[in-house]
Amino acid sequence: EVKLVESGGGLVQPGRSLKLSCAASGFSFNDYWMGWVRQAPGKGLEWIGEINQDSSAIKYSPSLKDKFTISRDNAQNTLYLQMSKLGSEDTAIYYCVREELGVDYWGQGVMVTVSS
Amino acid sequence: DNVLPQSPTTMAASPGEKVTITCHASSSGIYMNWHQQKSGTSPKLWIYDTSKLASGVPDRFSGSGSGTSYFLTINTMETEDAATYYCQQCCGTPPITFGSGTKLEIK
Numbered sequence: 001e002v003k004l005v006e007s008g009g010g011l012v013q014p015g016r017s018l019k020l021s022c023a024a025s026g027f028s029f030n031d032y033w034m035g036w037v038r039q040a041p042g043k044g045l046e047w048i049g050e051i052n053q054d055s056s057a058i059k060y061s062p063s064l065k066d067k068f069t070i071s072r073d074n075a076q077n078t079l080y081l082q083m084s085k086l087g088s089e090d091t092a093i094y095y096c097v098r099e100e101l102g103v104d105y106w107g108q109g110v111m112v113t114v115s116s
Numbered sequence: 117d118n119v120l121p122q123s124p125t126t127m128a129a130s131p132g133e134k135v136t137i138t139c140h141a142s143s144s145g146i147y148m149n150w151h152q153q154k155s156g157t158s159p160k161l162w163i164y165d166t167s168k169l170a171s172g173v174p175d176r177f178s179g180s181g182s183g184t185s186y187f188l189t190i191n192t193m194e195t196e197d198a199a200t201y202y203c204q205q206c207c208g209t210p211p212i213t214f215g216s217g218t219k220l221e222i223k
Contacts, residue, residue, distance in 0.1 A: 035212065044119070045151075045159065045202055045214040059211055061118070095158060101165065102149040102206035106158040 002026040004096045004107030011113045014087055022079040022096030022107055030054075030074040033099040036081045038092040039109075046092075048081070050099055086114045118142070120203055120215040128223040135190040137201055137218045139181070144208030148186045150179060154199045162201070163188060198222045 008020040024034070035050035049060035051070045058070055067090070069082040079096055091114050096107040121140045129135045141148060150163040161170045163179035166186065176191040190197055203215035 037214075044217045045204075047210065047212040047214060050211060061210055063118075099212070101147045102161075102204050102212060103151070103159075104149075104161050104164065106151075106160065109158050 002098065002105045004098065004105060006094060006096050006107045006110035009094065009110035009112045011115060012086055013116055014114055016086055017082070017084045018086060018112060019083070020081040020094055020096075020110060020112070022081075024077045024079065024096075024098070027098070029072075029077040034072060034079045035097045035099050035103070036068070036070060036079075037095045037097050037103065037106075038090075039095070040089075040092040043092075048094075051079070083112070086112075088114050090114050118210055118213045120205060120213055122201075122203060122215040122218045124218060125216070126219040126221070128221040129190075129193040130223040131193055131195060133193045133223075135193050135197075135220065137188045137203075137220070139186040139188075139203030139215045141181075141184045141186055141203070141205050142208055142213060143184055146208065147206040148179070148181065149204045149206065150188050151202045151204060152199045153202065159202065193222070195222050 003025045005023045012018045033052050036048040038046050049070050051058045071080045093109040095109045097103045098105040123138045148166045151159040152162040153159040167179040178189045180187050200217050200219045202217050205213045
């Protein structure tokens with residue numbers, strides 16, 4: 001069974017940074033592109049970016065690329081999302097996703113709240 | 117922002133009614149998927165590669181379309197189908213783009 005479990009969310013002050021993790025299991029992690037999607041409260045889904053199997057290709061949404069850095073550790077079956085200079089507009093549920101011709105599996109999501 | 121327009125934004129259907137949701141895609145994408153999201157839960161892949169049903173999806177659902185217009189159809193609406201549905205295009209520029217979402221309620 002494919003499992004994606006995010007962690008590292010919580011309350012963070014505006015302007016600070018935060019790093020999310022996603023522990024993957026139930027599939028061969030280093031065979032897949034992985035990505036992050038977020039959803040602000042009451043809003044739709046927003047793709048953040050993706051990373052290929054050996055981290056040689058990382059792509060971001062054009063509107064978000066200066067705020068986020070995606071990385072992965074294949075030895076630990078873990079995906080990361082480094083977020084910087086957070087603002088209230090970044091308050092959202094952040095989902096780790098597996099990608100196979102689009103998103104095929106979702107994590108349960110982790111809430112990030114940016115507030116003073 | 118890259119968001120694919122979906123129509124309608126919200127709708128209500130009676131049990132047994134036929135439902136069609138439209139996604140207006142970008143010409144740069146290749147694959148079209150649909151995701152179902154129920155309140156308070158993470159989305160699930162529902163339909164992939166335009167018309168293939170994900171595992172466990174009832175066969176009253178179908179997907180179709182080509183070019184810049186794609187459709188999710190429910191042949192006979194059931195209570196459990198109430199959810200928000202998002203289309204999602206792959207492999208264009210940017211690589212993944214989501215639709216604006218359609219909230220489907222039971223009447």
